[in-house]
């Protein structure tokens with residue numbers, strides 16, 4: 001295996017990329033990748049949004065395109081979804097976006113405090129079995145960490161088609177009072193997993209929590 005492929009496969013890959021996509025990934029990640037040592041990105045825009053686990057990136061790219069005057073950072077540990085975003089950004093470039101291809105916990109350690117106007121977590125992995133609940137991303141500690149990085153009055157937007165997960169988050173938030181309050185409950189965006197929920201007859205909701 002050559003050095004390039006080994007670098008790529010260090011991340012999570014559900015199936016191999018085509019050689020063309022793999023070459024594009026390597027070429028474009030140099031400029032698109034969030035450089036944790038370079039703080040210039042945080043001095044460029046008046047507001048910033050983070051999407052965690054953007055999957056195929058449909059919702060993420062919609063925001064990036066709709067608000068060229070705002071900064072966006074997308075985090076996804078699966079290379080296949082990231083490669084789709086890179087392809088779109090190669091065809092139609094945008095200078096207001098950075099990507100982080102690894103675990104969100106690592107990224108949050110390298111983001112300034114009180115800088116994000118919004119964080120989106122759309123259809124996080126539900127881990128429905130009781131014994132797996134502890135693997136859920138949006139637990140008390142993670143929500144507290146998000147709080148550190150959101151601007152006062154900023155929003156944590158969470159969509160799920162699993163009522164038990166939505167209740168779980170609400171309960172976790174209640175154990176850390178004075179951090180967030182529910183600002184609105186809206187329809188969830190029709191991402192890949194949002195559409196899957198519709199096909200399978202589940203109702204999705206987006207809870208928007210405001211930093212107090």
Ligand SMILES: C[S@@+](CC[C@H](N)C(=O)[O-])C[C@H]1O[C@@H](n2cnc3c(N)ncnc32)[C@H](O)[C@@H]1O
Nearest residue numbers: 053054055076077103104122123125191192193
């Ligand atoms: C169920 S999918 C939802 C994808 C997309 N948001 C959607 O609505 O179609 C959950 C996504 O979160 C990503 N993810 C899960 N845990 C993560 C973590 N710790 N850091 C970064 N991404 C993560 C997964 O790779 C996966 O793509």
